[in-house]
Amino acid sequence: MSRPATGRPAAGRPVTVGVLALQGDVREHLAALAAAGAGTVQVRRPEELAAVDGLVIPGGESTTISKLAALFGLTEPLRAAIRGGLPVYGSCAGLIMLADKILDPRSGQETFGGIDMIVRRNAFGRQNESFEAAVDVSGVDGGPVQGVFIRAPWVESVGADVEVLAEHGGHIVAVRQGQALATAFHPELTGDHRVHELFVATVRSTG
Template sequence: MAKIGVLALQGAVKEHIQQIETLGHDAVAVKTCDDLRGVDGLILPGGESTTIGKMLERNDMVEPIKTLAQQGVPMFGTCAGLILLAKNIKNSNPPHLGLMELEVERNSFGRQIDSFEVPLSIPSIGDEITAVFIRAPHIVSVGEHVEILATYEERIVLARDGQFLGCSFHPELTDDVRILEYFIGMVNEFIKVSR
């Protein structure tokens, strides 16, 4: 059983925790550095990336999360979480964590009122996966080792950079757990190697 932390400073924390527990794993709400101890994976959920970034700094959590990354701990960012993980944010301030070799653009699918759902085919995960876009960013460009997993309207919306998974949309807001299962597969790979 994997122990997966969910950054619990803002956003769809409860939904992620419920899905992790539905799949039979241990979920931990991460609010402080102490909560990071012993996690096998970390999810950075949606919300407002600037606010979450400021809270990470205020709670002195940036360096501990980077240390986990250096140890190989898999991390999954959804929507704002993707922005937190990105090395570059188009037309914006410096990156928050700067762990994924990609550039993102905020709110590239419109405002809250423009939210929508579409079915996506993700070859390495499955077909007819409902993607919920809410003030979603998209991935503008990726480093040479980054694997593009899904696009929508020629924009990259799901990518993997080694131990990092970044997603423009909100898989936790549907009953479909296949993307989370994919991430837990990454976590299980890490557990095998590290123990």
């Protein structure tokens, strides 16, 4: 379901937000970030990562993202940047990549970490069980966000410093810890840019 963005993004200092462009729905995130008022750039190499104010890890296939990040020499620079406080947002596979632990990882799969949570991959079912649902997200004004769940994970448990922002069907589907934000669903596919506006506001308030 497509829903127009509500209002104009709040004005603030110019920021550049990168989208990790190894695999997944990169174009959709770039468009949503631009609509939320951020400058955008694709990130594939460490020197590109070093130039951004924030980073989005898109939905896609978490195992593939993990392997390609290692191939492009990005795994350790990304971990260091996240530990150093770089604002980061992950949707679906991006949520998995931000987890400190995956409950059911594929062989050799690694994450970037950054959020003290345990995640279950493909928890809501296979591709043909994808669905949309209205999700109330704490910190997002204007009513529920339409969440697109595609082979979506959920969060099994979180540490004491993690803020739960949303649940669906009794499962955690959006969290925040420090400058790191993650959703199990895809707001970039709906035309509603409020989650991206929330993240861009975080980027602007950092540093």
